Amino acid sequence: MKRLAFVLFVSGLTGMLSLGGFWPAVAQAHSTKKFSVDVACNLPSAGFNTADGAAFPPTFGPRATVVIVNGNIYPRDSLEPGLTPFLPDPTDPNKIGTWRCQFASLGEFDFPLRLIGAVTYYFQLEPTGYDPDESMIMVQGLNSHTFDPGPDSVPRVLAVVGGTGKYAGATGEVREEVLGRNVTGCFNMRFHFRISGVRHRRSHDWDKDDD
Secondary structure, eight states: OHHHHHHHHHHHHHHHHHHHHHHHHHHHHHOOEEEEEEEEEEEEEEEEEOTTOOOSSSOOOSTTOEEEEEEEEEETTOSOSEEOOOOOOTTOTTOOEEEEEEEEESSOOBTTTEEEEEEEEEEEEOOTTSOGGGOEEEEEEEEEEEOSSSSOBOOEEEEEEEEEGGGTTOEEEEEEEEEEEOTTSOEEEEEEEEEEOOOOOOGGGTTSOOO
């Protein structure tokens, strides 16, 4: 009986030690990371497909018009508010990544006042130690940008739906606000992220089990 009690005690202790090693990993995976970046949209990079074949601009077309455009990602506070002469050069050495947007109209455009649609954003960041193609954050949601009057927009909260590389497993939210417009006529924006669930993984570790 004493031997059985000892075996049960050791088994229980082993289980507790195993959980002790498990919970820190879980806590790390569910910790919240907060950071902000600036994005300068580059209008000359835009491609579009209007549902009624209309020109782009001055008319954007009806529901189902799709626009794809690129931009540069910068550290927070790199871009000034309002209308600026800033040029988002894709070769800018100060950028920390590339931003891509797919915009789909959800109704008639009210140009030049407002763009209303569903968006998918790809934040391709370039952290040290990772191939740039490996580290992206994917975001989806609705936005509502205004050109006139002024460069304002309705701030939106969008969903972080996933990530790769340094941001593998990312979930959470991001608040999007428009700072103004740059020299290309497109928006300068600021994105405030709150993400959790991140589990780092590089391509050469793809076949390994999680810790």
